[in-house]
Amino acid sequence: MLSYVDDFSITVASESHPGNICRLQNTFTQIAGRGRDLGVSFSIPKTELIHWWTPYQRTAHATALIELDGHLFQPQRVVRWLGYWRTPALTATHYYRHRLSLAQAAFSFVKRLSCPGAGIRPFLCQRIAQSLLLPILTYRADLYSPNSTSLWGMNSFRHRVQRWTTNAFFSTLTSILSREGCLPPIISYCRYRRHLAALGVACSPTMNNLASARLPPSFPSLSLFRAQDSSRHLTKGLSSVYLPLDWRTQSRPPPSQNTCQSTP
Secondary structure, eight states: OEEETTEEEOOOOOSSHHHHHHHHHHHHHHHHHHHHHHTOOOOGGGOOBOOOOOGGGTTSOOOOOEEETTEEEOBOSOEEETTEEEOTTOOSHHHHHHHHHHHHHHHHHHGGGOOTTSSSOHHHHHHHIIIIIHHHHTTTTTTOOOOHHHHHHHHHHHHHHHHHHHTOOTTSOHHHHHHHTTOOOHHHHHHHHHHHHHHHHHHSOTTTOHHHHTSOTTSOOSOTTSOOOGGGGGGTTOOTTSSOSOTTSOOOOOOOTTOOOOOO
């Protein structure tokens, strides 16, 4: 069970879809009982149901319904949760199709600021493309990797933005537009985001990050219960935003409550 503020997501697994429905209903009954004890109620009509399946089960679409407090819910083909659009097959095609439509809508508005031969300067167009359009298009690219179909549409939109930024002709090669406009290609930027996310998980304290706590014990970490490993030198020399910089020195203990420090 995952929760973010007032949004709950419950995931179960079993050998059959009716078994999943039974587990979900039992879990909901337990949560609703605890909520009544605390004076908390849930908005049941907002419930959404989706059945996941593996690549070997894509032909068998599940139709099992779930009943919660007299309300019946049919399985959905697309579910949105915390900004993600998820499908039963766990593909990113629908997700990036939605991100592309949002980026196109934003671009149709900002491109009025600079028409060919007039408007704001090109370096400001480059800043808009890098700080506004690219984050909208590649939101959560560190978790969802776009497939070839999604990349084709994203690259086409990216080329339009690069032509608007550089004010180049339509006959200009797309490989030149990326260098001329100082705008990285989509596939390179998505790979960069995934590497940053992996580095953040690897260098986060296991007490603060659940993903870091699930790493094997032999992985380099600041936690005392982790096993000593010869690969700790891999994390040396990183930026100061990451904690494990020097494994030869012990971490400083927190200052005591009665410590006094004078400042000249």
